[in-house]
Amino acid sequence: MxxxxxxxxxxxxxxxxxxxxxxxxxxxxxxxxxxxxxxxxxxxxxxxxxxxxxxxxxxxxxxxxxxxxxxxxxxxxxxxxxxxxxxxxxxxxxxxxxxxxxxxxxxxxxxxxxxxxxxxxxxxxxxxxxxxxxxxxxxxxxxxxxxxxxxxxxxxxxxxxxxxxxxxxLPEKEVRSGMAEAIKHALISDEQWYEEFLTQDIQRLSEEQLAHYLERGITVKADIVSQDEQEHSVRKYLNFGHTYGHAIEAASGFGKLAHGEAIMIGMVYALLLSEKYGQLNRANTLEFLAFAQKNGYTFKPVHDFTFDTLLPYLMTDKKAEYGILQFVLLDEIGKPFVQKVTVEECREIDTLLRTIV
Ligand code: NAD
Ligand code: ZN
Incomplete structure (x- = not known):
């Protein structure tokens, strides 16, 4: 292929x-x-x-x-x-x-x-x-x-x-890490593929299934970077889950949590925020969270830090400017958009996240 x-x-x-x-x-x-x-x-x-x-x-x-x-x-x-x-x-x-x-x-x-x-x-x-x-x-x-x-x-x-x-x-942790980016590619591009993903045990995909999922993920990425090589527009969509995820990853000390494990947490956060700005609802978020937990992703790091300790990391995001953060959110599954969000809204969603994980 x-x-x-x-x-x-x-x-x-x-x-x-x-x-x-x-x-x-x-x-x-x-x-x-x-x-x-x-x-x-x-x-x-x-x-x-x-x-x-x-x-x-x-x-x-x-x-x-x-x-x-x-x-x-x-x-x-x-x-x-x-x-x-x-x-x-x-x-x-x-x-x-x-x-x-x-x-x-x-x-x-x-x-x-x-x-x-x-x-x-x-x-x-x-x-x-x-x-x-x-x-x-x-x-x-x-x-x-x-x-x-x-x-x-x-x-x-x-x-x-x-x-x-x-x-x-690959050890299970690295499978989890990589599959988080694969499901991100499904979330930002294709509802049907995403629904299919939710039924999978990611540690037990056959070689054919894995190859197929990776092909699809690469196709999504290749299409996006072909349209926008230097992240002026649609390439930003690939950052879905990365704003909060990077903050958790950085606060934990790089290397402790695998990149994709942190991004999984960031995607749950982004889904909660999407409920506010798009058409997704709490059931969508909880369905994704259940998939993550069933597949061994940990949400414990959320409770290791206060929002105020995460905030400096959120603000060092390459996309943050003057107290406003930019998040990639989903209007529907497969329909990403970029939204400016204030620090106060970020704090509210952080509080909400702590109640569900
Ligand atoms: P990695 O290269 O650190 O690999 C993770 C671990 O798996 C390492 O210990 C490695 O030795 C081991 N490993 C690699 N292949 C293996 C195999 N076949 N079997 C067993 N163990 C194996 O990291 P990664 O998770 O592949 O990627 C994370 C890095 O990628 C981060 O530095 C992140 O910033 C970067 N990244 C870059 C982009 C980009 O667009 N350039 C996008 C996402 C992530
Ligand atoms: Zn990533």
Whole structure:
């Protein structure tokens, strides 16, 4: 399955399959043959689990740079060490990077690629469910101690090669994290798909079902970023659940709660707020909450913080301005819109959330 992504800056494909890595990389021959060096960035977990298979499947010689796993690879030190590695390997503007790992590896590799010698090509080879989201669309970034993803660039990959077989080793927490972004894609685009999603046990999807859901999620994302590469309009819809979710994620200390687990909390919050501005009602919110709880998502972090401790994090949202926050809400399932909301309204919804979770 091939899904085209056509942004003004670059056109490329997401190639989804199972055990198709050799074939997928071979199909990039015209791009690869002009590269003077191929460099693979991965993280220590992914390499321990899948390095042997990857080395056999990758049909060309490559240099390897192994990063710390998780957010630890998105630090300035890690970024600097990666640049040093490329310089020491005598990489040039004709070298090509491959990000083999989850969203963290993809974000770091993409930002290194965007800035090494003012930009070299890179390919995403995602290994998490969450990365069906992060690998597509060209947002790349590292973190700053004062904020996550604060230093970055829009920089599109040459291709995204998504081999579903790598997902089999994901722990349940990472499945929950990634599936939260998948259900977000359903919520903002398609009521029928969303209804079907609600009947699923996300830990027990067959490989075919998983591939199908990821294809749909990637198609939603690809369509949106093709219309609005740099988030001036419809790309904002992809932030559904992210305003409050990011605040919970940041207050918890990044890495404690998986990204998607925090976003699940943020989506319940956004649904409560949607009741006020759109046509959804409490039954819709409670149906979603029941799905989340049945699938093992935790809402305990909501009670770990007061609204006042979350507020500074809400206000550092890239979309906040002068005491007004911007939320993506749903008018109906599949019909997102952007709404300005005051801090006082945010507080009311926070109080309400605490009574239902
Ligand atoms: P991750 O890369 O940190 O992976 C999560 C954990 O799973 C890591 O410990 C990793 O080693 C491990 N892992 C990866 N693949 C595995 C596999 N196949 N089997 C077992 N373990 C595996 O993160 P993620 O959850 O994929 O993504 C989160 C990151 O993505 C965050 O940094 C977030 O900011 C970023 N993100 C970026 C975008 C974007 O548009 N660029 C969108 C969403 C999230
Ligand atoms: Zn997200």
């Amino acid at each position: 091939r899904i085209p992504v056509q942004t003004p800056s670059h056109a490329y494909e997401v190639v989804i399959g199972s055990h198709h890595l050799t074939e997928a990389i071979t199909s990039l021959a015209s791009k690869i043959e002009t590269a003077d060096q191929l460099v693979v960035f991965t993280d220590e977990h992914v390499w321990a689990l899948h390095g042997e298979h990857f080395s056999k499947a990758f049909p060309h010689p490559f240099k390897l740079h192994i990063l710390a796993a998780g957010e630890a690879c998105k630090t300035f030190d890690s970024y600097y060490a990666a640049q040093t590695f490329l310089l020491e390997q005598k990489c040039t503007r004709k070298s090509m990077l491959f990000a083999f790992g989850g969203g963290a590896v993809g974000d770091l590799t993409g930002f290194v690629a965007a800035t090494f010698m003012r930009g070299i090509p890179f390919v995403q080879i995602p290994t998490t469910i969450l990365a069906h989201d992060s690998a597509v669309g060209g947002k790349t970034a590292i973190n700053h101690p004062l904020g996550k993803n604060m230093i970055g660039a829009f920089y599109q990959p040459e291709a995204v090669l998504y081999d579903i077989a790598f997902l089999a080793s």
